[in-house]
Amino acid sequence: MAGGPQRLASGGATIDRGAPVRFTFDGRRLDGFAGDTLASALVANGIALVGRSFKYHRPRGLLGAGAEEPNGLVRLGAGSAVEPNTKATLVELHDGLVSSSQNRWPSLAFDVQAVNALLSPFFAAGFYYKTFMWPKSFWEKFYEPAIRRSAGLGRASGLPDPGRYDKVNAFCDVLVIGGGPAGLMAALAAGRAGARVILAEQDFVLGGRLLSERHEIDGMPSSAWSAQAAAELDGMPNVTVLRRAAVFGSYDSGTFGVVVSAAPGETGPRQTLWRIVTRSAVLATGAIERPLVFGGNDKPGIMLASAVRSYVNRFAALPGQQITLFTATDEGWNTAVDIAAAGGRVVAILDTRREVSPQLRALAPAAARIFLGADIKAGRGRLRLTAIDVVDRDGRAERIATDCLAMAGGWTPMGGMAIHLGGRLAWSERIGAPVPKSTPAMRIAGAAGGQLSLAESLASGAEAGLAAAEAAGHAAAAMAIPRSSDDVVTPFQRRPYAKTRRPAFVDFQNDVTAKDIALAVREGFAIPEHLKRYTTLGMGTDQGRTASLNAIEILADVTGHPSTELMPTSARPPETPIAIAALAGASRGEHFRPKRLPASHDWSAAHGGSFTEAGPWMRPRWYTRTGEADWLTTVNREVTTVRTSVGVCDVSTLGKLDLSGPDVAVFLDRVYTNLMSTVPVGKVRYGLMLREDGFVLDDGTAARLGETHFVISTTTANALRVTQHVEYCRQVLWPELDVSLVPVTDQWAQYAIAGPRSRDLLQALLGDRIDIGNAAFPYLAVKAFDWDGVEARLFRVSFSGELAYEIAVPASVGAAAFERLMDACVRLGGCAYGTEALGVMRIEKGHVAGSEINGQTTAADLGLGKMLSAKKDFVGKMLAQRPALAAADRPALVGLRPVDRAGRFSGGAHFLAPGATPSIEADEGWLTSVAFSPSLGHFIGLGFLRNGARRLGEQIRAYDPVRGRDTLVEVVPAAFVDPEGARLHV
Amino acid sequence: MSDGWTRPAPAFPAFPPRPGLAVEEIVGRSIVTVVARAGQEAALRAVVETALGVLLPEGPRRVAGQEIAFIGIGPGKWLAIGLPVAALAPLADVAAIVDQSGAYGVLSLTGAGARRLLGRAVAIDLDDAAFGAGSVATTIIEHVGVTLVRTAATPPAYELYVVRSYARSLAHWLHETMG
């Protein structure tokens, strides 16, 4: 038979018999049709065994036909594109699909770890907590590796994912979640009213149960009606229909997460994350059927009755030759009707109820035997169901041969998404299940809200769609509800759970049995949330969709509590498993974090630059020259060149804020610890800012370009933080001050020119365009000038401690300016220098940086106490005087050098008195910054030492157990090179 | 001696054209931040109208005159596009005038594909009803701050302002997302 041996000769709502498809499962070449799922194609090929269970490695077959599937987890693809843990029921079959079963070795039919099943007494509820407790030393060496080897579901490829992922932002008035009868009606109602609608359906075809049932709507088969509705929706410009779209979470303010997968063969991203913001949502996710709990209810071939109807009606695949039905509901009987109509054989119908109506009995196929008040004592068979042991209300016991049993145990509404944001469920006696409540933000329609019949579904969908559209301002006339061949819902009857010696599974995916639940209760875990943690019931990729209500009923039986007082565990996102890659979208590799590049970047890359991250910026660490053996050689050369000749460094990454207005000087006096109102026009002053709590926020410079115009600089790392702080001061604290703030970090490319020959360099480059003689342009001068048609600014500031300048030009000509500077620099024998040389020189000068201004240090700690002006108040002044911040014995900044000059130490080492035993109590401070100083020929460091200022000349230990060092060091003033600053003023 | 070095460098690499989407850099455009002094917004409005013949937009909108367009980027804050900073001198008594021509890279995105591409980029509603011609949004694309301007309704045309240092990262992302 084309499309598999178990394929029916006709029928099948979604399969395309004109499009045969070949695929493989565990290496077997098989046939199916386009429109099949992998699961339906396996059924059509007579394959019942699809996987092994998680804990006991029991043979398992398909239980469901949709998102509820706990057993049929497969691995798709090969090589790096492999995707484990995919539900076969959701995989759209396509030509060349490669699939394999999981959780078995060496083969599905013969699995070594199935021995676990024999050991099942040891694997009962809570076995992790009980078994691996002792001896303690066994944990790392034995238990953990052993558990890791055998635990978990499928395996990932371990290779980079070759797929492309993307993100989309979308906005709508009404998001309809689910494209079954209720969802279609909701989307039609809202769409016809003119609202912007997005309909998201997990399946690749709209229709939901309409595709799987033989109902009629408006006189046509329900699947034809749904195709017609889908066509109308596809044609509406204000409606977006997303197929293959898994809505996985409901978030604040009407935001939903949806992962949309590409159709087989579609080019472009493999999956796209849609972030949908909607005014309101309609939840129409339907309900899924409950299995019945009995001994051996997990044999391959035992399925949900609704799944059997899906395979027969939607896919024309017959799941067995001798089918039996085990039902607790009226609609279960439809299964027998549908199988018979398709030409299949129903050998017996078992109803758990003691009485059923004559009309129901009349539905049974003539050949089917009927058992009322029935129970199944055991499902039999090894790799496939072969028989069931039945007992009925009269005690009649019988073994019936069967290869497929359909179970109908009532319905569980899929209302999880309604409680992501804290919504509540209410118990419905009518359907014997908790259902979510509608809110204006999320209206519940159809079976998700307990409206189980088709008529109820259609009506509640239309009502919800209209109400949602109306709430978004799109009024519409009431909508005609199509007539449907109604399936009346008889109220649900609880079925007491018979005790059985055989494992009767409640949670198939996690191998949790009825006995495990009873055991958990005996051990004190007697409410659903505790039960879940203790037994793992409800965890895993199916999140207990088929398990939660049966667990509650058994819990009720065991504890004597009414089940209506027990609520299922809270649902949280993700509602359905999604790939991490889909969440990342394109934000991986290069785009994990965007990079900022200064204008000199290309020059640096072409001249040996090796780059490092500085906040979001990429900065050159150093510029390697041919023949330099290691980075230290390079950095030593750069430092020595600056100290003896001249070097150029890009400092554009420092934050720059343009502040102007009549009150700008008053404002800066309040923001900085030192006075800025006294800075003359044309001068720069070093400044310090405190946080409100009195700790140091940042340091930088303030350059006064005009009476009411400053440009201030921040450190690279703190640029955004300082901007936010200054905006807070301006907008919140003192809105009455007239000050404008414009960030100009990107406007200006700024280059430091440092070294005794820096003036020569500028002289050669700028000639008489600006007078840079020491008298006309002294230390801390600033001046704007015209550089051959470019507006430029020159600052005489120094971070290296040498005679130095910074020149700023608009960043759009920054690359050209850097080349000009480097031409002139190289001609003088100078070089470009990177952040490492910059760091060495600032440590040689005792200038603090990020390692010292770390958010835990005060101005006094940094040796900058004198910068706290006594003449005025400023942000943080009062709180900096709190006792703990002002304590005299706080660790304070000192310089350190090894007593044996050949010795070395590293940042992070802690200070100990000679002879002290290392302990927290003996700790006297720590090293923050260390460098090899080529100027001095030995290592130097900065650190915070208790009472530091009064301990110059002392010898202490820099104790560094991480690197195995213990170095005797001498406490010295923090400035190692030119401590008087004479070089700045030449 | 001006040897042409004052010519601004492009901030972006070139974007090859794609069906329904043209992405081009606008190089060398004058961009000036204008911030009204405290309590001077009405005065600024009057000066802009008389001196430049443009009505300053309220809120995040773009208003274009003959030679200059204003883009609202915050309360009392605009980007003035098209005229060099010197031409804005008449505004200096009532506003801060700060040249930012070097700070931004500017892209023009045109065509039906532009809307689709930007829908992947920004978390704001780009529907015609919500973001028609003249709309402005300062927001982020993949962690990068941008100002997005809808310059024309049909075919959809946008301008994207991004600080120069981030231009290449953004370009790389656009290249990948354009496919």
Added chain:
Amino acid sequence: MRILCPYCGERDAHEFSIRGEAPMTRPVVIGVPMAEAVAALHDRRNPPGRTREFWYHGAGCRSWLLVDRDLRTHEVFGATLASGAF
């Protein structure tokens, strides 16, 4: 969560950074005695419900906002510019 910025319109919360609960009157940080400075920085009512907070629209118009929000449900009732609000 989405916040209706009075200038930019409705935006996702990740464009903003939160500073915390806002006092009823404008915070004063200079020229006040120690006890007041400490209280201004640290004392919070932290009510289980509706409250007013400082948020900064750093990725948008760079305005400091006062956002009226329910801490339990994350419902945002409105936002105003902090400048001139006190």
